[in-house]
Every structure is written in structure tokens, then in C-alpha cells.
Amino acid sequence: MPVLNEREYLQRAVDTVLAQRLDDPVELILALGPSRDGTSELAQRMAEDDPRIRLVDNPAADIPVGLNLAIREARHPTIVRVDAHSELDPDYTARAVATLARTRAANVGGVMRADGRTPFQRAVARAYNSRVGLGGGAYHGGGTEGPAESAYLGVIRRSVLDEVGMFDETIRRGEDWELNLRIRRAGYRVWFDPSLAVTYWPRASWMRLLRQFVATGTWRGELVRRFGRQNSLRFFAPPALVLAAVLSAAAAVVQVTGVLPFPWSALVSAVHAPVAVYALGVLAFAAFSPAGSLRERGWLAAVVPTMHLAWGVGFLVGLVRGAKDTVDTSRLDRNTPLP
Numbered sequence: 001m002p003v004l005n006e007r008e009y010l011q012r013a014v015d016t017v018l019a020q021r022l023d024d025p026v027e028l029i030l031a032l033g034p035s036r037d038g039t040s041e042l043a044q045r046m047a048e049d050d051p052r053i054r055l056v057d058n059p060a061a062d063i064p065v066g067l068n069l070a071i072r073e074a075r076h077p078t079i080v081r082v083d084a085h086s087e088l089d090p091d092y093t094a095r096a097v098a099t100l101a102r103t104r105a106a107n108v109g110g111v112m113r114a115d116g117r118t119p120f121q122r123a124v125a126r127a128y129n130s131r132v133g134l135g136g137g138a139y140h141g142g143g144t145e146g147p148a149e150s151a152y153l154g155v156i157r158r159s160v161l162d163e164v165g166m167f168d169e170t171i172r173r174g175e176d177w178e179l180n181l182r183i184r185r186a187g188y189r190v191w192f193d194p195s196l197a198v199t200y201w202p203r204a205s206w207m208r209l210l211r212q213f214v215a216t217g218t219w220r221g222e223l224v225r226r227f228g229r230q231n232s233l234r235f236f237a238p239p240a241l242v243l244a245a246v247l248s249a250a251a252a253v254v255q256v257t258g259v260l261p262f263p264w265s266a267l268v269s270a271v272h273a274p275v276a277v278y279a280l281g282v283l284a285f286a287a288f289s290p291a292g293s294l295r296e297r298g299w300l301a302a303v304v305p306t307m308h309l310a311w312g313v314g315f316l317v318g319l320v321r322g323a324k325d326t327v328d329t330s331r332l333d334r335n336t337p338l339p
Contacts (some may be wrong), residue, residue: 002058002066003043004033004331006084009201010042016087018052021255022094028082029073031058031066062168062327064175070167071158079161081153081176087199096155099193106160106188107180110196111165119202123299124202124209126292132285133304148192149232150180160188173219181230208330209303210310215328217311221318238312239319244274245309278305 001017003010017028030047032040032055047053056073059067071079080101092110099108112182114129116122127174128272154176164182168177180190203209217238224231251271260268286301318326 001070001082001084002033002063003035003039003084004030004058004061005035005037005039007035007037007039007042010039010084011046012054012087013082016090017082018050019090020088020093021090022097024097025076026093027038027052027054027075029054029070031056031070033058033061033066034184034193042260047324061331062169062172064169064171067175068166068169068268071161074158077158079154079156079158081156083153083198083200085201086153087201089197089199092196092198093155096193096196098154099191099196100157103191105191106183107151107154107156108193108196109148109154110193110198112152112200113197114200114202116204118204120206120294120303121202121292122292123296123303126289126296126300127303127307128200128202130285130289132281133307143192143194145193145195146191148180148190149184151178151190151192152176153198159185164188171219171223172323173216174223178227181227187319203330204291206302206306207294210306211330212328213307213310214314214332218318219314219315219323220311221320223316224315224319225319225322235315238308239313239315241274241278241308242255242312243314244278246263246277248272314330 001013006013008256014030018026030043030053032043034040037141043053043055047055054073054172056066058068058069060066060265067081078097080096082088096108096110099105112128114125116125160183164179165187166179168178183190185214203212220231221239224235248271251268254268258265282301282304285304286297289297289300292300314326
């Protein structure tokens with residue numbers, strides 16, 4: 001479990017890991033980044049109280065670096081990647097290990113079941129759990145059990161990691177997708193099992209969500225630079241939306257300034273159609289989304305375009321210049337308590 005500024009979530013995340021109903025021996029290795037909110041002190045107290053918890057320092061704070069540090073310390077043949085922003089069902093590990101054996105897969109993952117504690121966070125969770133929000137990846141919306149492109153978190157055979165290599169430490173976001181690409185290229189299966197569910201707590205403020213999605217999109221642009229057609233076509237939808245929005249804005253300027261005479265200025269109006277259809281779709285999604293307060297629906301109408309446009313802008317930046325030293329700054333300061 002890579003950990004950085006997770007005081008609000010760490011205790012519950014660790015408790016659900018240690019409460020797994022499993023007959024096999026278990027250890028939990030926390031890779032501690034340089035937190036500023038008391039996370040490391042909390043982790044130290046938990047490790048003193050439970051010998052199953054072990055700590056390794058991750059001064060670089062990068063997720064793939066922390067994962068590799070923890071995996072190198074691991075003593076068992078199955079690696080269960082967990083997140084400090086998530087909670088596991090009690091039977092998660094046992095089911096995943098059984099699925100590994102049944103399917104002879106190298107890596108097994110399930111559904112990211114996003115949830116929220118505030119109206120904003122619940123709106124983000126609704127977007128995460130919908131095809132409208134994150135584009136229909138199996139682990140966001142569920143689906144049929146079977147081979148998959150990637151796996152959320154992942155329960156992985158250590159022997160396969162030893163063969164194909166661990167997480168690429170030059171990739172700060174999307175490192176799991178790249179690892180699963182290597183696993184599949186080596187001839188192994190990556191498997192999706194919808195019976196596996198992990199509760200995930202998304203970012204709790206608009207600015208953190210914005211920063212997260214810009215960074216994630218930037219690294220996807222970098223992955224497209226590196227791996228080209230290995231990337232799914234759905235990753236190109238948000239940047240297409242950004243380009244459509246820019247074109248629509250340019251057309252509006254042309255129309256308002258009267259640069260083009262009639263009927264050309266009227267014909268330019270067709271450029272607005274894709275953005276208008278998208279806006280109506282988002283409003284309809286927010287209005288007819290099941291349950292949720294009026295405040296949540298309002299946040300949902302703002303959250304979906306924030307996710308799409310931020311990701312799309314980041315993607316175009318990453319595609320043009322590469323991700324370089326881009327980091328997810330939403331992880332760097334989470335010391336404001338949740339309301």
C-alpha cells in the first residue's frame with residue numbers, strides 16, 4: 001500500500017485489509033511517502049500494535065517506486081495491491097486468489113466501487129461509477145467476467161512479476177496499465193472478475209479533482225507516445241472534446257466580431273453542435289441520475305465536464321511534449337479534514 005497524506009483514510013483502509021477472511025499468512029507493507037498530515041505517525045502506531053504491518057520508506061513519494069519497494073520486501077507468493085483511499089470487502093483476497101487458481105491468470109482485478117461522504121464527493125463517485133464519467137472501462141462500470149486490458153489494483157502472482165519486471169518507475173500515472181501490457185505481451189492473462197469489489201474514496205474537493213485529472217491525462221498522453229495503438233480508442237474521447245470546445249469558442253468569436261459575412265457566419269454555427277450535444281447530455285445525466293440530492297446533481301453537472309476537460313487538456317499536453325516530471329499534486333496536501 002503506497003501511502004502519502006492519507007490520515008483521513010488510512011486507519012479504515014488498513015483495518016479492512018487486516019480483516020480479510022483468509023487462511024493463508026498475511027502481511028501488509030506500507031510504503032510511506034513524506035506525509036505532512038500525521039499519516040506516518042499513525043502508520044507507526046499501527047505497526048507497533050500489529051506485527052503483520054511492516055513499514056518501508058518511500059522518500060520519492062511516487063506510487064510505482066513505493067509499490068516496488070514494498071514488493072521487494074514481500075515474503076509471500078501472491079501480491080495484493082491495495083490503496084490507502086480504498087476499502088476491501090472481507091472476502092476480497094480469498095475470492096481473488098481462488099480466481100487466480102481457477103483461470104490460471106497472472107493478475108486479477110475487480111470493480112472500483114466509488115463512494116462519497118460529502119455531496120461533492122458523492123457526485124464524483126457517481127461519475128466514476130458511470131460509463132458517462134470514465135468511459136466504460138470494465139472495472140468502473142462492471143461487466144462480464146473474462147480477459148481484460150488492465151486490472152484495478154490487482155492480485156498478482158509474484159513469479160510473474162519476477163519474470164516480466166515490476167512497475168516502471170519512470171511512469172508516475174498509468175503504471176498499472178503499462179505493467180499489465182507487459183504481462184499480456186509475455187503471454188499471460190489479465191482477468192476481470194466482477195465479484196471482486198473495492199470501495200474507493202475519490203478526491204474530496206474540486207481543485208484536487210482537477211489536478212488529479214490533469215496529471216492522469218498528461219501521463220496517458222505520454223503512454224500514447226510510448227505505446228501508440230496499444231492504447232484503447234476511448235482514451236481519445238476527452239482530447240477530442242477539448243478540441244471541439246476550442247473550435248466552438250473560435251467560431252463564436254468569429255460570429256460575434258462579424259469577420260465572416262452572412263451566410264458563412266450562419267454556416268459556422270454547425271461547429272457548435274458537438275459541444276451543445278455534449279452539454280445537453282451532461283445536464284440530462286445529472287438530472288436523471290438515480291437518487292442524490294439537488295446539491296449532488298448540481299455538483300454532478302460540474303464534475304463530469306471537469307473530469308473530461310481536465311483529462312483531455314492533460315492528454316494533449318502529454319502527447320505534444322511528454323509527461324516529463326508531471327506529478328499528481330492532489331496527493332501532496334490532504335491535511336484539510338473532510339467536512
